[in-house]
Each structure stands twice: as structure tokens, then as C-alpha cells.
Amino acid sequence: MGTSASKLNRAIMADIHRLSLNQATTERWSVKEAVEGCLRHGIPSIGLWRHKIHEAGLRESVRLVRDAGLHVSSLCRGGMFPAPTREERQQRIEDTLRAIDECAELHADSLVLVVGASSAVGLVDARKMVEEGLAAIVSHARESGVRLGLEPLHPMYAGERCVLNTIDQALDMASPYAPMEVGLILDTFHIWWDPYVLQQITRAKGRIYGFHVSDWLVPVPDLLLGRGMMGDGVIDNRTLRGAVDRSGYAGPIEVEIFNQAIWDMPGNDVLSTVVERFTSLV
Template identity: 40%
Template sequence: MSPTPAADARLSINQATAQTTAAETFLEACAAGGVRAVAPWRHQYVGGQARTMRRALDQHGLRASSLCRGGFFTGTRPADEAARDNRAAVEEAAELGAPILVLVCGPVTPAGPAVAVDAIRRGIEELLPHAVEHDVTLAVEPFHPMLAAERSAIVTLDQAISLVDAFDHPRLGVAVDTYHVWWDPDILNAIDRSRHRTVAVHVADWLVPTTDLLAGRGLPGDGIVDLSQLLRTLEETGYDGDVEVEVMNPIVWSTPVDEVVADVRTRMRTLLPVQAPG
């Protein structure tokens, strides 16, 4: 597929792809490299605050495609602390102008997967009115099953869709991360089922071997995932929003950030559907 302005318009780079780079430097590199959107992480704001991060985004002509992260509803921290933090995450997303707050829902605990999923459902139910009030959409992100005990009890896209469908609310959708869902033999049907529910897309490749479960991700094209098929299927089922490259890998982090931005932009021009964000 030839390079197109529309493909560039859909590209966002997640701040985790430059995790060891100062936030201001990351934003400068994205703006200079022709990337129009970024996905901030809450612990990496310019000046440590959403307000100063928003000013920096505006100064560089950038927008926030989403904010990472909220969630952890399953009892890994006191319930009142989780509730306060998640409300703050919604407010920060609104401050940044980020339309999406991505939820890492929380791991399976000794009580078991079913109890964890019930806790996630209750947490979303409690948080959703606050998201509505601030015009922020919550995105349930399923994680690879290898991270069920550390990050999320939601481990398939089908599971995430069922959770979201139970609410049937316009401010709640799913985030599809290729690194977490590519392995599912029914993933294309799940993507089809997710039409009108997918509100965010993250892209990373699966390296062989994978040397670190969380931070062993590959740049698009360096692994075994058929990213073209996944992104094409997402477009065919109606997704026309931003596509965030989220590659957690120390080798990528040690590469000069301007080189990473240029490399990501080149790689994604060959992968992104041509449709401009809707």
C-alpha cells in the first residue's frame, strides 16, 4: 500500500514506546517527525501533571489519542484508593483532551477468575457515570493470558466484548492490542463481533523468542503477527480511528527517539488502511 496522508493522520505513538525518554523530548520528536497524535501514560506527564502535559501537547501541535491507564479493580489495592485513582484518571483524560481512557482491568486473585471478573464489572459500573460526566470513553483492554496473574483477568477479545455488551453503553468499548490478541485462533471472528465496540487499537509484534513477557514486544514487521490482516479486518468491521504503536522493549527505548519515530512512521505507512479517522 502506497504512503498516504490519511495513513499518517491515523498514526499515534504510545508513550510506552519511548518509556525512558523524557516526555518533552518525546513530544518534540513526534512533532518534528510528522506524527500528529500520542498516547500519554499517567506516570510520564511533562512536569508530572496532566495540565502541564496538555500545554506541551498544544505547544507541539499534538493531540492525545488515549490515556493509559485506569483499572486494577480486582483488589490489588484498597477499594477506596482504586476508586479515587480511577476517577482521577478520567479527569486527567478530560484535561488532556484524550477521548479514551484505557483500562487494564486487574489480575486474577486467589479467589479465582470469576470473582475477579465480577470485581471488574462492579468497578466499571462505579466509574462509568464519572466518565460520562467528563465525556471520556472507557476501553476494556484484554491481555494475553500469560499476564492474567499480573495485569488482567480479561484475556480474550470475546471476553471483553461480552463484558462491554452487558452494559451496552456508548461510553464503554474495547481496546484491541495486537500483541495481546493475535494468538487467539478465533480472533478474526472476535474482531467482527467487536464492530461498533472497538474504540482503540494498539499495535506491536510478537518476537520469536520473546525474552520478556511484558517488555519483549517487537516493532511492527519484526515478528510473526499478520498485522496487515488484523488491521484490515478492523477497518472492514468499521474501525476508522487512531492506531497506536505501543512497543515496550529496552532495545527500542535505547534507540534515539527521533529514529524510533521515523522508523515507526515508515513501517506503519505500509500497514495502515488509508481511511482517515472518523
């Protein structure tokens, strides 16, 4: 092998230690298949989704990641707090309390909170319900050793998925709590558009629990399933990563892609592309 090729391989291996596969990127795979895929491709961390864990069983999921020596970068998700009735809101709080227990069992870095939205209650009331829902779970998370990661989502989701839409807004909601209790998950798909994103990332120093990457395709093929592989769209993932790194985050970087075309590809082909694009573009 030539000298230049050897240097390239060393650079790839040096950087891949930050890479984490968010399980959503290989939606068709079970926990077992995703774990095995990470091992085949040298990916050291994985972000797990609760519906996949429930399919496999929590105990089996814990065993699989432990035996593989994988680090669990996140568990997704809790939250979805707004709802028109008190009973529904309480059910969502109780579900998130269960998610905290699952996160503790998996020794995940944080529980991702997609806080929810509801057209039935309106934006102002929905945000108040999120504050109330967060307040109801923080003590259990603290006792369980679980960090709660608020994920601000792109404003196009404010009506049905998430009423936290900027980093500053999420930081304001996290501010009543200690930096190691409530922080942020920053996803480039959701934050890249903001003209103040770099200043907001700087402000988030000490509360960044996770960093996710993908790309924004032009045109966007679907509001939910329209994310692209890094390099196929317009997001400058490397600049955003640099800002996050300078703000003190040195943990795993998850590749999280919701895209039916990618889900329909062979999973090993997806992971090969993930590794190549991550090391060259992130």
C-alpha cells in the same frame, strides 16, 4: 524527485494521518520530548501514560499537546480493580476516577482500562471485582464525557495483570453499557493468537475505541518487555488492521512497544523506524 518516489511519499503522507505514538514506545522520553518527537517526524497523535503526565504536571501536559496541535488518542491507564481487601479495591476505583478527570482535561479519545488481576483472590472473584469496579466508575465517565476502553490482554497475563483475555469476554463485560460509554482497545500483541480473532473483531463493531500495533518476537525475550517492532515477528498487523477498519474503526493506530532494547535506542531512530514500518506493514 522521480515520479515513483513522489507517489511513495504521497502514499506515506496519506497513511501517516492514522499513526499515533504510544508514549510507552519511547519510555525514556518525558511528555515534552515525546511531543517534540512527534512534531519532528510528522506523527499527528499521541497516546499518553499517567506516570509521565504526573512527572510533567497535568496542566503542563495539556498545554504541550494543545500548543503542538497533537491529538491525544488515549490515556493509559485506569483499572487494576481486583485486590484482597475492600480498602484496596476502593483506592483503585478512586484512582481510576482521577484518571477519568485527567482524560477529560486532555480531551483524549478514551481512557484505557487494564482491568487487573490478583492471585490473592482467584480468577473468578477477580473477574467479579472487575465488573464491580467498572460499574462504580461508568456514571462519572459519562458525566465527564470520557469513554472507557477495556483492553483484553494475552492469557499469559491473567494471573497478575489482566483477567480479560479475549475480545468476546471484554464485549460481554461492556454489553450492559451504551456503545459510546464502554468499548474496547484492541492490541495486536494480545489478540493475534486467537483462532476466532477476525470473527470477534466483527462482533466488536461499534465498540472499538482504539487499535494498537507491535509484533510478537520468536522466541519472546521477556513476558512484559518482549514486544517487537512491526515486521520483526510473526503478527500479521495489516490483516488485523483491515478487519478493524471493516468494523468501522477509522481512528488513530498506536504503536505501543515495551522493549528494553528499543528503549535504549536514540528516540529519533525509534520514531524513524516506527514511521517506516507503519507505512509499509500496517
